[in-house]
Amino acid sequence: MALGHSSAAWNGQALSRDGGQLAAFDPRLKLLLAAAFALAVVLVEGSALKAFFVVVGLSLCVAARIPRAKLLRRIAALEGFMVMMVILLPFTVPGPTLFTVGGLHASWTGLFQGIDILLTATAVVCGLMALVGSLPANVLGQTLASLGVPERLVALLMLTVRYLDVVGGEYRRMRNSMRARAFVAGTNRHTWRSVGHLVGMGLLRSIDRAERVTDAMRCRGFDGRYPILYPFRWQPRDSLAATAAMLALTGVVMWSML
């Protein structure tokens, strides 16, 4: 998948999908645990414990069978300016000297603060991808709805996921036809105008498509929400996992604050 969002692909209403060892648990449990895990990561103090949470997050990703290449690509997805910030922090935070470059004073405090930010961000993202990213998008929608997220917002989420691949395919077709006419992107006004035209055409086609979609959906009695065909069933093992995870997370957070 050229656009790389295949894990977000629409899986219809079928609940069967290989989610590794985590697949057996109730999606509601996974979503709430992802939030609790993220909260624990943010609250915990000290680089060692944050690093421990990164290891936990990575293990969860392995257990959820997130493909390794995808996982690494996503961890590396910290955007340029976040990385830049971590590099700059030693110079902007006062503290004991780490080294000095041409009169600039780098501090240990800043270095550790930067490392903490990187560890926090990585652990949260790993937890999110393992526990929530392993859910098919329609299950994610159903989970959010059953946890009280407004139904229209959930329907919007499911429609967006549904049309990602369709719109992506349309974009690739238009981009290919530009390439067939020998268009080469560069840093110039011609490129910006041409890509602008591409965007404008994409928008018009999307609006036309949405009109057909609306008609077809109303034909089938769509009233703003998706029917739920497979209600979730909370099992004893979900209660067990929830209790164990909450005790462990609370324990680690309390211990770090002592």
Added chain:
Amino acid sequence: MHVVDGVLSAPVLLAGAGATLAGTAVGLRALDHRNLPVTGVLSATFFVASLIHVPIGPSSVHLVLSGLLGLLLGWLAFPAVLVAAALQAVFFGYGGLFVLGVNVANVALPAVLLAAALRPWIWREGPVGTACAFTLGAGSVLATSLLVALSLALSGEAFWLPAKLTVVSHLPVALIEGFLCVGALALVRRVRPGFLAEVWQP
């Protein structure tokens, strides 16, 4: 322009979450079963657009197009950006969980407000319309980078330098977005005259 978890201070996170909640509530009130599909398809379109890269010298930048989103969807842009940002965080690892509110507000708020301010003049023929289109594209990216810088700066003195660099590094992006917006709206005007100005209702 996604901020990750572990950087911003609690008051900034709360303010961002509050702004996003309010904006989404306004947007959801306008969302019904008739305009749900078009909002979803447009939200997907902008998601795909954010994966398009335009070269800039030896490097490249990805499109944001938040200005166009605000122009087409109005307050519906808030739920659309929220959905896109949540999907990006969960499936791509961009951003985080607690910063979601800040990230959404930083992108959606300037887009919605700027589009509302420029809407009366943007469909005019000639230089006025072109200037408005450029302002919409460039201005919303610039305002977003300013809000990102503000979120960073309010979170601690150590982030002042990164905050300034964020704004400077987004100046070329804003310029490109401005030209793109002019191109996109010029095409829409030529292919479907009067459609977005008169017929279109999100």
